[in-house]
Amino acid sequence: MGTSVDTERLEEGCELLLDFEKLRKVTQCDEAVVPVAVQDADTKEVLIVAYVNQTALAYTLEHGVAAFWSTSRNELWVKGETSGDTLGIVEVRVNCEQNSLLYIVRPLGEGACHTKGPDGRSRSSCYYRRIKGGALEFVA
Amino acid sequence: MGTSVDTERLEEGCELLLDFEKLRKVTQCDEAVVPVAVQDADTKEVLIVAYVNQTALAYTLEHGVAAFWSTSRNELWVKGETSGDTLGIVEVRVNCEQNSLLYIVRPLGEGACHTKGPDGRSRSSCYYRRIKGGALEFVA
Numbered sequence: 001m002g003t004s005v006d007t008e009r010l011e012e013g014c015e016l017l018l019d020f021e022k023l024r025k026v027t028q029c030d031e032a033v034v035p036v037a038v039q040d041a042d043t044k045e046v047l048i049v050a051y052v053n054q055t056a057l058a059y060t061l062e063h064g065v066a067a068f069w070s071t072s073r074n075e076l077w078v079k080g081e082t083s084g085d086t087l088g089i090v091e092v093r094v095n096c097e098q099n100s101l102l103y104i105v106r107p108l109g110e111g112a113c114h115t116k117g118p119d120g121r122s123r124s125s126c127y128y129r130r131i132k133g134g135a136l137e138f139v140a
Numbered sequence: 141m142g143t144s145v146d147t148e149r150l151e152e153g154c155e156l157l158l159d160f161e162k163l164r165k166v167t168q169c170d171e172a173v174v175p176v177a178v179q180d181a182d183t184k185e186v187l188i189v190a191y192v193n194q195t196a197l198a199y200t201l202e203h204g205v206a207a208f209w210s211t212s213r214n215e216l217w218v219k220g221e222t223s224g225d226t227l228g229i230v231e232v233r234v235n236c237e238q239n240s241l242l243y244i245v246r247p248l249g250e251g252a253c254h255t256k257g258p259d260g261r262s263r264s265s266c267y268y269r270r271i272k273g274g275a276l277e278f279v280a
Contacts, residue, residue: 010238011237019238019239020172020173020174020194021172022173022174023163023167023172023173023174027164027167032161032162032163034158034159035189039186044184046179046186046242047188090148091270093267093270093279094158094269094270094276095273097159098151098156099159099162100189102267115236123236127233127234127235128233129234130232130234131234140270
């Protein structure tokens, strides 16, 4: 999915085009990472699932803002540093088997998704479409 | 973490022992998978993060109960088939880049975690501990 036309189709379309190869690419980056689900502390909406290495977790805990590891750029990704859509950390939770995290956050910008909704603002969550009858439907 | 002593330490302890190697093992299984965050439709609690291949997603959509792919056993894992902790599906959402899923569910058993709380029942969520001062603290 390299071109903007493909990105448009993937992100704004109603075709189910699930990328089952991404996770292998994630683990082929130089750093060992765990998945992190990110949830809004107030609306309880699930905003993103991303990946975190030791460095990104340490940054998050120290600075109180959500940081991830960009597995494509192989660098620390402090959410909002470019977009302004910073996510303030309320709590970091760990699952039973200690192989995933949950960031509970307060969005300090417009939203959490890099895509824009019909109002031109960052969507609050990346999960703005549901699967219905084998296709995608935008959630009201 | 093979023995029950280690499992106890990992799941019921207050040491932060994050397993950064798990995700690589996940992607070394025979099937290509995407991560799925699972959220309670009513309490909005995030319950689990697990993995789904085409087969598990198809099963979930067809039967209306949360199914995952067990990447350790390399087989379909219909949540609750053994424990009774079935998760009824309300909605399946897809993220912007179509490389992760969100199951919005109604728990039909005791809880969603395979661990038991002090009351002897399955914990509702796997995220029952927060990171505090480099260690773990149980969430009230």
